[in-house]
Amino acid sequence: MTDSSPPSSVVASRPTLIDILRAFAGVSVSGFGGALPWARRMIVDRRQWMTAEEFNEAFALSQFLPGPNTVNFAIVFGARFGGAAGAVMALVGLMGPPLIIITALAVLYDRYGDAGTLNHILAGIAASAAGLLIAMVVKMVAPLFKRVDWPPAVAIVAFVCVALIRWPLPLVFLGLAPVSVAIAWVKLK
Amino acid sequence: MNSPLLALAGYFALLSLFAIGGANAAIPEFHRIAVDVMHWISDRQFADMFAIAQMSPGPNVIIVTLIGYHVAGLAGAAVATAAMIGPSCFLAYGATRVWDRFKEARWRIAIQAGLVPVSLGLISASAFVLARAADHNAVAGLITATTAAVAFATRVNPLWLFAAGGVLGLTGWL
Numbered sequence: 001m002t003d004s005s006p007p008s009s010v011v012a013s014r015p016t017l018i019d020i021l022r023a024f025a026g027v028s029v030s031g032f033g034g035a036l037p038w039a040r041r042m043i044v045d046r047r048q049w050m051t052a053e054e055f056n057e058a059f060a061l062s063q064f065l066p067g068p069n070t071v072n073f074a075i076v077f078g079a080r081f082g083g084a085a086g087a088v089m090a091l092v093g094l095m096g097p098p099l100i101i102i103t104a105l106a107v108l109y110d111r112y113g114d115a116g117t118l119n120h121i122l123a124g125i126a127a128s129a130a131g132l133l134i135a136m137v138v139k140m141v142a143p144l145f146k147r148v149d150w151p152p153a154v155a156i157v158a159f160v161c162v163a164l165i166r167w168p169l170p171l172v173f174l175g176l177a178p179v180s181v182a183i184a185w186v187k188l189k
Numbered sequence: 190m191n192s193p194l195l196a197l198a199g200y201f202a203l204l205s206l207f208a209i210g211g212a213n214a215a216i217p218e219f220h221r222i223a224v225d226v227m228h229w230i231s232d233r234q235f236a237d238m239f240a241i242a243q244m245s246p247g248p249n250v251i252i253v254t255l256i257g258y259h260v261a262g263l264a265g266a267a268v269a270t271a272a273m274i275g276p277s278c279f280l281a282y283g284a285t286r287v288w289d290r291f292k293e294a295r296w297r298i299a300i301q302a303g304l305v306p307v308s309l310g311l312i313s314a315s316a317f318v319l320a321r322a323a324d325h326n327a328v329a330g331l332i333t334a335t336t337a338a339v340a341f342a343t344r345v346n347p348l349w350l351f352a353a354g355g356v357l358g359l360t361g362w363l
Contacts, residue, residue, distance in 0.1 A: 059312075066208050075281040076281060094247070098248070099270065103258065124353075125244060125351050126243065127333045129243075129319070129354075130333045131338075134333070136316075136340070137309075158306070158314065159310040159311075162310070180303035184298075184303035
């Protein structure tokens, strides 16, 4: 599995503006429990617009910027493939359909308050959504652990600080990112 | 100055620029402002809105739309949403242009190489925290593990896995 050019290492084509709009609208309406796993599935696995590495890099950029990650990712992706128009298309696709749905839900919630048995169904969906995120994370992280080097160590430190010690994420990020970038700078030849 | 629309715009525009780590990382801050500082909604209403934002499709940041609607109707929903995503969108667009222009610069390569592992560690932590929040018991844990295994090994549309999870939830075993 090292150099046999798996599908995730080949870029198939460039998306048009309409492609971008339709792709993010599709991601947004199926994106239960966060849109990111769906975005990766569409961009890397199905349409192959980005390689696994390019996706990780674009995602790292959108996570490092303030604001909602998925929205940032839509802007980064749209701007890269379609400039300002591409960014607008991605944003409209990502936010349009969910905004219509959530506004309808907001009206219903204000009128009827509790959702009763819906809670049971939600509990099951939430458990599934967690599993989907885990599968995506394993796929994203796997290339990092192919070699024993500093990047996997940095990833483990970030995980331990946020997931196990439960330090605030912005704090961990601001503390760890400069160290990691400094190591990368020194290691660059 | 105590117009609710102005308050929504001010708080969420500020949060937009300071919410490093995304919507889920900003949840405690949403709660502090909406429940403790402004008394817009109760604790229970906040929990309800979070669940609704989670179950509805799209980015989880959409919880601000619900808060905004509750505070000031449709105008509140629009103002809260625009304030929360507007400033960070402009910043992200500018950053992308700069980022792509300096593709070959050493500082850019070093920042990227340094950020990717941090970012991967953080997203792993999100998965861990989310799984712990969702898995109150063994059945839920089994659903999570099964979904993870199937989604990793196959290309089955995850909506089927969610449907299965929802049906199992309906049995009341969770």
